[in-house]
Amino acid sequence: MNTLKEEKWLYTISSKKPLINLNFKEIWRYRDLLMLFVKRDVITVYKQTILGPIWYIIQPLFTSVIFTLIFNNLANIPTGDGVPSFLFNLAGITSWNYFKECLTGTSGTFTKNQNIFGKVYFPRVIMPLSIVFSNLLKFGIQSLVFIGFYLFYVYVENAQIKPNTSLILLPIVILIMAMLGLGLGMLISSMTTKYRDLTFLVQFGVQLLMYGSAVMYPLSYFREKLPEYAWLVEYNPIAIVIEVFRNMTLGVNSFSLKEFIYALVVSVILFLFGLIVFNRTEKNFIDTV
């Protein structure tokens, strides 16, 4: 058997599990599959609907209208000087949605795809990645709507808002949201292959998380009203990211570099941790799913 070791093997299927076993070359080779999955997700969601992709827009718009009515008009939560509360909510919901869709989409990777995973091999990480990418497209469309209303408020309503210079950090903000959603999603997906308990938590957990993520209120207002619980929101990386997103687009809230770096570090750690767990699970999950 010694002669075998000298020969060149393309790859080895083994029972041993290295901590990280990511074959980037292989993932690259399957890039077409990634794009085809994205295409599939995008074109099949609203097949046989009359409004089609308009549904992408309707959901955040209606939610923003309701939030404005309930939280701003009824509960009188201030949204900052001169910032239209509708635009404030739209910004929060657009960014929150991207994170939420990434999280809920990827958290079912193993259980939802057991049919296809049970029959053919391809790098499993392609699946959650495709969800992140197709949601990015959705986020893009919703951002266009946001920009549309933005321009409407600036030129028609003469609202005193202007984007902050920190807008150049937008790609990093999107990356942080994607990594948080993907990392958490992969973690949950790996942990639900054998015991399904966590899936029930995700369903209402996401709902609860939204209230702790400064979506419909500014962080400063929360600090002012409930100072003893403020840390809950302050240490929530998603809340920080949403605050930053509103800061760079609407110029409200203060931009704190320290908080921003904290969110970046947390998201990278969570993403790597999720990736490792996902990687360890993918090999044998089909036996226990």
Add this chain to the structure above:
Amino acid sequence: MADIMLNVNKVSKQYRLGLIGTGTLSHDLNRWWRKLIGKDDPFLKIGELNNRKVRGNSDYVWALQDISFEVRKGEVLGIIGENGAGKSTLLKILSRVTGPTTGEIKTKGRIASLLEVGTGFHPEMTGRENIFLNGAILGMTKKEIASKINEIIDFSGCERYIDTPVKRYSSGMRVRLAFAVAAHLEPDILVIDEVLAVGDAEFQKKAIGKMQDISKGEGRTVLFVSHNMAAIETLCDRVIVLKDGRFFDEGTPTEAINNYLKNSTFSQRIIEFNKNGIVDVKEGIQMIYAGVENASAEHVDDVLDVTSEIDIRFKFINKTKGKVLSFGYDLKNIREEVIFGSGSKFTCNINEVTELVCRIPANFLNDDMYQIHLYAHSEAMNLLYSEKDLLTFEIKDIKRESGYLGRINGVIRPKLLWQSVSDK
């Protein structure tokens, strides 16, 4: 041993039976704790042999145990075994759907499998879109698929529907489209599991032809799992036999198949009653011997094929009061259809051994599994002896050089006179 493509080294796979619940959690914690303090997994020691028919004591079974083999480049390796012998588990590990519990597999080429065709078809997408998606799932790049798209559509025979969503397809069309994509894969090692069972006769011929092209013409390494012995014998260079998750036999297709059928648990071809300590006396008939013998081979227990003459032989002692007995049997296939019944009256001396032989001619029975229902009557037609599944045996097909490899239709398979009578 220069160009070994695939090396399988002591691969084992353990499965846990039963449901996953809180009981599994305690095992998981136990395993995790042992791992933490650096001890071996305690559950790897307790697995049992994987025999689904026997009730075991352990929740853990070995679906595969210490399987080792090598495949050379361009070789077509057949894998046979009964249901549950571990064939599919082996293929799943080879195609990386699941990992082995112990052992390792080394490969020099990309492995693609046709474990189940049509994986990842999306009903809302058109046939053409699905070809791209399915091809990419199976490991092709967009460019590769684009260059073959016309060939694939042509092969599937679904041209008219190609821009219609797949949900409008008939199930047969879906299979055709899926197999067309899979057949145009070009991996270094192709793993095929029972593709011959799908589609209509015309499509089967096409599929087998394509497989022959792949294995013989293009010199690709192929692992082929099938229950169709004729296909295995014709297509493969070498065959390995698995039994209860273990390596059982290896050899040339003819050797291995014969050996496999001889040891098949289905066959019960020869019974010597007294030898097993059973004295079988029913209403005055004491059976001594019953056998399905191969009359055209050297040994009576050689494997039967469709060209064998078969002797059905009985020895018994008449312990009744009458000398004249009526003896006969029904030959049934596995679907309980009676092919024929045959019998006659014999004069059997009382308290002496009578031996009866009935010959079934060659080229008469089809390749199938058969059972013999034996019965004996007194002269007054009182039932003396009746044993429903006394003997069971299997007739295998013969090797065919080329052409159609599927099973020839029909309950029987007589060789009839064919001649051309057009003017000379």
